[in-house]
Every structure is written in structure tokens, then in C-alpha cells.
Amino acid sequence: MERIQKLFELLAGISAEEDARLARAKAIFADTSPDVAALQIPACWRRKQRISLQ
Numbered sequence: 001m002e003r004i005q006k007l008f009e010l011l012a013g014i015s016a017e018e019d020a021r022l023a024r025a026k027a028i029f030a031d032t033s034p035d036v037a038a039l040q041i042p043a044c045w046r047r048k049q050r051i052s053l054q
Contacts, residue, residue, distance in 0.1 A: 009019070038046065
């Protein structure tokens with residue numbers, strides 16, 4: 001089955017580099033669900049103060 005898949009990839013024009021790039025992208029972006037607990041706090045409260053009052 002893998003041999004048939006390789007032949008199809010050759011015919012379709014999918015190179016090994018493109019396959020490796022796709023695997024790398026999946027490893028980076030297929031992370032577990034993001035932590036949305038921090039988003040429960042309003043953004044204005046999460047931001048650091050840029051101007052200090054002295």
C-alpha cells in the first residue's frame with residue numbers, strides 16, 4: 001500500500017521535501033487546544049501598565 005502511495009505522490013507531484021514541510025507544520029500547529037482560561041479576564045486587566053503615575 002505504501003508503494004502505491006509513493007507512486008501516486010510521484011504522479012501528483014508531491015515531493016519528499018513538501019511532505020516533510022507538511023509534517024513539520026503539523027507538529028508545530030497541531031498543538032493541544034490553547035489555554036483559554038486567561039481569556040476570562042478582560043484584556044485591559046491583562047495588559048501591563050506602560051505609563052506610571054509618579
